[in-house]
């Protein structure tokens with residue numbers, strides 16, 4: 001806990017050696033965001049669903065096929081709700097270390113609310129990430145909210161409200177996707193969307209952003225992710241051999257396809273590699289809401305998508321088998337899907 005970067009940035013200069021990535025994984029000069037190619041990650045206006053539903057579905061499918069990423073605007077979640085949640089996250093990370101610890105201390109034997117730095121296996125990592133992370137489940141709210149941070153005082157109220165709205169939005173986007181894929185509008189009900197996991201990332205200003213990363217290259221293992229990235233850039237998506245930036249949009253939300261949605265869509269929708277770079281002047285925060293299957297949920301390509309010209313690409317498995325393999329290989333994107341391919 002004493003290693004949290006949010007508690008010693010500004011004190012530590014230069015970047016400690018155990019944060020320096022090997023040359024081929026460093027962002028290099030590109031990490032100073034404006035110089036990287038400006039993204040053409042699609043921006044989809046959800047405000048006109050009443051009369052443009054089919055067109056919106058088409059745009060979502062195209063973006064999910066080509067980029068695995070898109071941003072949504074006019075998504076129905078009030079600006080105030082997003083601002084309030086981001087404000088309590090920031091307040092949390094700016095608390096003194098003892099207050100952060102006290103805030104998440106709970107009698108829960110499963111310790112569902114976790115605060116740590118870098119990755120889950122700090123002691124085993126060859127290189128550390130320049131970020132701290134607060135994570136906890138959000139759904140069902142009544143079950144998990146009593147285990148969330150107690151400070152800031154408004155944390156539970158604001159994050160409870162925002163997570164409920166984000167989950168509703170995610171389910172409505174999944175309904176549009178299921179309609180577009182032609183797999184039945186109920187496909188994403190129940191087990192496959194049973195959990196909402198929230199990971200709040202805090203990247204303090206970094207002494208040398210060219211040498212390190214906030215999050216290294218990965219794909220999200222869950223079904224679909226909704227990301228609040230505030231107003232500081234840093235998210236990059238790997239596309240056609242290049243890293244492209246996902247520029248923050250005022251009150252826009254980033255949506256990306258997870259491994260499970262790639263599998264269910266039998267490879268039609270893509271989950272794209274992405275990472276987060278740091279910068280030397282502003283702390284950056286992002287809040288990722290992962291819509292996640294229950295551990296026992298059986299995942300397989302939807303039968304309606306398989307035919308003579310589209311043979312089944314993945315076998316069926318329980319989600320917990322996938323996540324065990326994913327975390328054992330530390331999210332290595334080369335091998336994450338291997339055992340599940342046919």
Ligand SMILES: O=C(O)CCC(=O)C(=O)O
Nearest residue numbers: 199201229235276286288
């Ligand atoms: O900070 C970001 O923008 C990316 C976060 C992310 O990719 C994740 O939490 O999985």
Ligand SMILES: [Fe+2]
Nearest residue numbers: 218219220274
């Ligand atoms: Fe991610």
